[in-house]
Structures are given as C-alpha cells and as structure tokens.
Amino acid sequence: MSESLPSHFDRPVHIAVIGGTGLGKLAGYTPVAALTPTTPWGAPSSPVLILEHTGVPIAFLARHGLHHQLAPHEIPARANIAALRSLGVRTVIAFSAVGSLREEIKPMDFVIPDQIIDRTKGIRPFTFFEGGVVGHVGFADPFDAGLAKIVAQCAAAMKGDGVVLHQGGTVICMEGPQFSTRAESNMYRSWGGSVINMSALPEAKLAREAELAYQMICMATDYDCWHTTEDVDVAMVMKYMQANGENAKHLVGAVLDELCKLDSSDLVLAKHWEGSAQGAVKFMTKPEGRNPEAMKRVEFLFPGFWEES
Numbered sequence: 052m053s054e055s056l057p058s059h060f061d062r063p064v065h066i067a068v069i070g071g072t073g074l075g076k077l078a079g080y081t082p083v084a085a086l087t088p089t090t091p092w093g094a095p096s097s098p099v100l101i102l103e104h105t106g107v108p109i110a111f112l113a114r115h116g117l118h119h120q121l122a123p124h125e126i127p128a129r130a131n132i133a134a135l136r137s138l139g140v141r142t143v144i145a146f147s148a149v150g151s152l153r154e155e156i157k158p159m160d161f162v163i164p165d166q167i168i169d170r171t172k173g174i175r176p177f178t179f180f181e182g183g184v185v186g187h188v189g190f191a192d193p194f195d196a197g198l199a200k201i202v203a204q205c206a207a208a209m210k211g212d213g214v215v216l217h218q219g220g221t222v223i224c225m226e227g228p229q230f231s232t233r234a235e236s237n238m239y240r241s242w243g244g245s246v247i248n249m250s251a252l253p254e255a256k257l258a259r260e261a262e263l264a265y266q267m268i269c270m271a272t273d274y275d276c277w278h279t280t281e282d283v284d285v286a287m288v289m290k291y292m293q294a295n296g297e298n299a300k301h302l303v304g305a306v307l308d309e310l311c312k313l314d315s316s317d318l319v320l321a322k323h324w325e326g327s328a329q330g331a332v333k334f335m336t337k338p339e340g341r342n343p344e345a346m347k348r349v350e351f352l353f354p355g356f357w358e359e360s
C-alpha cells in the first residue's frame with residue numbers, strides 16, 4: 052500500500068508515533084505519504100508513513116522495521132530520531148511492550164514511565180555528538196511530563212473500557228535480545244524497576260539530544276521471570292499484545308486526538324526543550340578541535356547551528 056503513496060510531503064509534521072512490538076501499524080488514519088528520508092546516520096527502521104488526522108499530519112515509524120526484522124541492538128535509533136526531526140517532528144509518542152517487575156502491574160496494564168535505568172551494554176550507537184563535536188545534555192528526567200499528563204488523562208477516560216494505567220515508574224532497558232536471568236530480574240526488582248524492555252535506550256537519549264518531547268507508553272505483556280507464573284517467552288508477549296492490542300491502539304489514538312488539537316502549542320512544539328542540547332554542544336569543543344564532518348551532522352539536526360559562532 053505504501054508503494055502507491057507519494058514519497059514527499061511538503062508541510063512540517065510535528066507529532067510522531069514510534070510503534071513497537073505488536074504495534075507495527077496505526078489503523079483508522081488516512082495515509083497521505085510514505086517517506087524514505089536519509090540522514091547522516093543512515094536510513095530509519097522503516098519508511099515514515101504520514102497519516103492525516105483531522106487535517107493534522109502524524110508521522111509513524113515502525114521501530115523494528117516493517118516486518119519486525121531489526122533486533123533491539125540493530126535499530127538505527129539515530130537515523131530514526133534524526134529523520135523525524137528533519138520532517139519537523141518535535142513530539143514523539145513511543146510505544147513499547149514490556150515485562151512487569153511488580154505484582155500490581157499485571158499483563159495488559161499500561162505504564163507511563165518517568166525514569167529509566169540503562170542496562171544496555173554500550174554496543175548501540177547512543178549519541179549524535181561525537182567524532183569532533185562534544186555535547187552533554189541533561190537527562191535527569193528522561194521523559195516529558197507534559198506529554199505524560201495527556202496520556203494519563205486519556206487513559207483515565209478509557210477506564211470503562213478496561214484500560215488500567217500506572218502513572219510513573221522506572222523502565223529497566225536491558226540489552227537483549229535474550230531475556231533476563233532470574234537473578235537479574237530479581238536484582239532489577241530490588242533496584243526499584245517497574246517494567247523492563249530492550250528499546251527505551253538509546254531512543255530516549257537521542258530524542259533529548261534532538262530537543263524532542265518524548266514519552267513512552269508501555270504495555271505489560273508478561274511478568275518476566277521473577278514471578279511464580281510462567282517465564283516470559285515471545286509467544287506470551289505476542290499473546291498479550293494481541294489480546295489487548297485494540298486498547299493499545301485506542302489509547303495511542305486518544306492521545307493523538309489530544310495532541311492534534313495542540314499541534315501548534317508550545318507543548319507539542321517542545322519549546323521547553325528548545326536550545327537545551329544546542330547550549331550543551333556549542334561551548335564544549337573549541338573551534339580548533341571541531342571536525343567539519345561532525346559539525347555537518349549536527350547541522351542536519353539543527354540547521355544554521357554554526358552560523359553565529
């Protein structure tokens with residue numbers, strides 16, 4: 052279907068959804084373009100589908116590729132975030148299937164995390180700022196509180212449809228692709244982890260470097276392997292994603308309804324993040340230490356970046 056769509060779109064797109072396991076598509080929207088942007092970090096995981104909703108364009112990207120062919124460590128997260136930013140995106144709603152590390156977070160419950168613990172192993176490219184341009188962005192609060200509030204309101208309105216939401220919580224982002232050992236799962240619980248996945252990072256870090264408002268919506272699909280019930284496997288994850296996929300899509304849809312109404316607001320345009328990464332980069336590396344290639348890559352994210360320095 053995407054082959055028959057135009058490969059260009061000439062209006063800026065402010066809102067994007069990154070779909071995860073079991074959320075490879077968003078039904079109920081009008082697809083108006085399928086873009087294949089290129090970036091200094093390569094091509095994104097999938098074509099970027101532009102969907103229209105009440106006249107507002109939304110970008111959709113399948114994190115693991117159109118056919119779920121990319122393992123968590125193979126996801127071109129820099130290309131994904133850079134491609135979205137280059138289209139005008141400033142707000143990203145990211146969906147993730149997660150294991151629950153808490154009794155009260157039951158399979159099919161939703162969680163809006165507000166913290167992350169990084170258990171990736173440093174094998175994934177994780178920054179835009181390297182190779183001759185250094186930058187250190189703040190990451191104390193990895194998600195966006197304003198977006199989290201909107202998700203919470205939408206989920207509360209869907210209580211009657213069986214949507215259970217846990218507001219706040221810590222995502223453990225592990226390397227994978229193998230699931231955790233029981234010792235690791237118990238350790239993450241002792242650290243205060245709420246849920247576990249393999250994809251919050253480096254996505255969230257890169258979104259911050261790109262000055263995007265980023266919020267992950269998690270849906271629990273299992274109790275990992277710490278619980279007395281069955282240990283997680285892929286069949287279990289897919290079973291729960293299928294069982295509650297409609298609610299997941301409705302929740303994301305409700306959030307998009309709200310965000311579309313706010314398409315030109317400071318929240319959706321992420322005005323509160325504007326300048327934060329640029330400030331973190333501009334003064335770190337002295338002009339004589341800057342690599343022109345690295346400078347060009349930063350320029351892709353922030354056109355005009357070097358003009359007045």
Ligand SMILES: CSC[C@H]1O[C@H](OP(=O)(O)O)[C@H](O)[C@@H]1O
Pocket residue numbers: 070071072073114115123146147148149227248249250251285288
């Ligand atoms: C299929 S289970 C492990 C897989 O599921 C989650 O994917 P996503 O976050 O993209 O929904 C998890 O992070 C792993 O990549």
Ligand SMILES: Nc1ncnc2[nH]cnc12
Pocket residue numbers: 148149150151225230231247248249272273274275276283288
């Ligand atoms: N138990 C688990 N561990 C890591 N990622 C997951 N995604 C879904 N369930 C998971």
